[in-house]
Amino acid sequence: MFSSKIDVNKLETFIEINNLINSNYTDAKSLLTRILESAMKLTEGEASSLLLLDKASGTLYFEIALGPKGPELKKFTVKVGEGIAGWVAQHNRTLSVSDVANDPRFYPEISKQIDYPTKCIMCVPMRIKNECVGVIELLNKNGGRYFSEDDVEWLEIFANQAAMAIQNAKYFQKAQDEIHFLQDQIQTDKGYHTFVAKSKLILEKLEMLDRVAKTDSSVLILGESGVGKELFAEQIHLRSPRNGKPFVRVNCAAIPEGLLESELFGHVKGAFTDAVQNRRGRFEMADAGTIFLDEIGDLSLKLQAKLLRVIQQKTFEKVGSSDSLTVDVRILAATNKDIEQLVARGEFRSDLYYRLNVLPMYIPPLRQRTEDIPELADYFLKKFCRETKKQFKGFADDAMSAMLSYPWPGNIRELENAVERAVVIGKSDYIHAQDLLINPLGETADDFRDKDLKTALNIFKKHFIMKALEENRWNQTETAKALKIQRTYLSRLIKELEITIAKE
Secondary structure, X not given: OOOOOOOHHHHHHHXXXXXXXXXXXOOHHHHHHHHHXXXXXXXXXEEEEEEEEEOOOOXXXXXXXXXXXXXXXXXXXXXXXXXXXXXXXXXOOOEEEOOHHHOOOOOOHHHHHHOOOOOOEEEEEEEEOOEEEEEEEEEEEHHHOOOOHHHHHHHHHHHHHXXXXXXXHHHHHHHHHHHHHHHHHHHHHOOOOOOOOOOHHHHHHHHHHHHHXXXXXXXXXXXXXXXXXXXXXXXXXXXXXXOOOOEEEEEOXXXXXXXXXXXXXXXXXXXXXXXXXXXXXXXXXXXXXXEEEEOHHHOOHHHHHHHHHHHHHOEEEOEOOOOEEEXXXXXXXXXXXXXXXXXXXXXXXHHHHHHHOOEEEEOOOHHHOOOHHHHHHHHHHHHHHHHHOOOOOEEOHHHHHHHHHOOOXXXXXXXXXXXXXXXXXXXXXXXXXXXXXXXOOOOEOOOOOOOOHHHHHHHHHHHHHHHHHHHOOOOHXXXXXXXXXXXXXXXXXXXXXXXXXXXX
16 A cells, blocks of 8 residues: 555656546557656656567567667567566566566566666556556666665556556557548448558659649559559549549450440440440540549550540540530540550550640559558458458568568559458468468469460569669669660560550
8 A cells, every 4th residue: 555645746647647548649659658757757767668468479579668778678579477577477467676686587688688787676567457468667766776665556557557548549549440441431332442652652642643633634644553543543533623523434455445435435226236225425424523544555546536536625426326415524544554655656646645644643663662561561451351350460570571572563453462362361360471472583472383484484584674674763774784785685675575664
């Protein structure tokens, strides 16, 4: 029990922290740091640490470490049962030791490695529903003194506050996850995707996109397959004044050429054998809104001419009709092809290209914005855990390292597939590298299977050359020097291997 005279400073600190815990204070780490600082100050300890328990690995890790050697402690972990902190976690009991050097439970290795001698220590468990979730330890009371029973009792109170903060943080995170999930569901039900990004490259694109969205000008979105061109088109529409109107998507490569004209512009009854009734086309459906033409590079020259007229005059005729229809549609287009090369070869109309290319936007591949990988991977992990009703706590270090070093030739689409596969086959609490089935050559495990030697070599050469191009900022002269080959030979390889040259 406390002495009859309660320290006013300690009581005021306790009340202040308690008020913070019970308020809308959502920054859990800052609050835990505040609790630890207060415990350290009011018990006059020289150093302190808050360690959280990772049940899966049976270890304690330093979430917060204060004092002269605090930053150095962050790299260490302690096994449950190892050292005084490990003993407290294992037994879920408080421990105060005045003569640390002669206590058999003390594990001196960490103190030796950071060159910080420990003389006395008190360590208390943090409990949620009487289960230990971590520990708080204070080292070396100022002036060479020992910690008192009063110090231990106050530290237990601070540990209870820390446990409350952790529990509130878990509830808050769970609520946030549910809110995000519901928001995702609402977006999905409307046909839109959740946009996830953290890298400076993409955040800068979004800033530019805000300005682009306010206009009605056509936008040409360029980038490799799987980089998320459709998601950028969605964001342009959602941030535009047309956001309450239709957003209509057309994949020009997925519809047979003979049906594409009818799909885009509609047809009248009797226009061709199967035209048994009038049909509205995608442009008519998109009136007052936005149409997104994906894989525009696959459009035939005939349809390119008709599309050009829609852009210039906002009019078109349905297949089999001579009546002109007028529409107010903003056109967004995308391609993973080198459209300038198509224009040069006469496969794409230059006048249409210039009309579409009013506001060009290049989306960099995932390998050039690795900061997005952890954020995207976490999003996909949560998504597929919900779908499969499996529970994973996250990605193990080896899995994250593998994802960050892998070139992702299929970009975000490939990352999503890899995470889904890992969720299906993963067996532990964490996703590991072997669950992802990716390898350093930049191919999935199945990509070389059933391929002849020539094909396998071409796959390897393609990624090897792409990596060299990236390292030399896509300068072909410098890349040729680095590879010790002729510039003309490199150009030929780029063409033969169908390597898409990045354009800013």
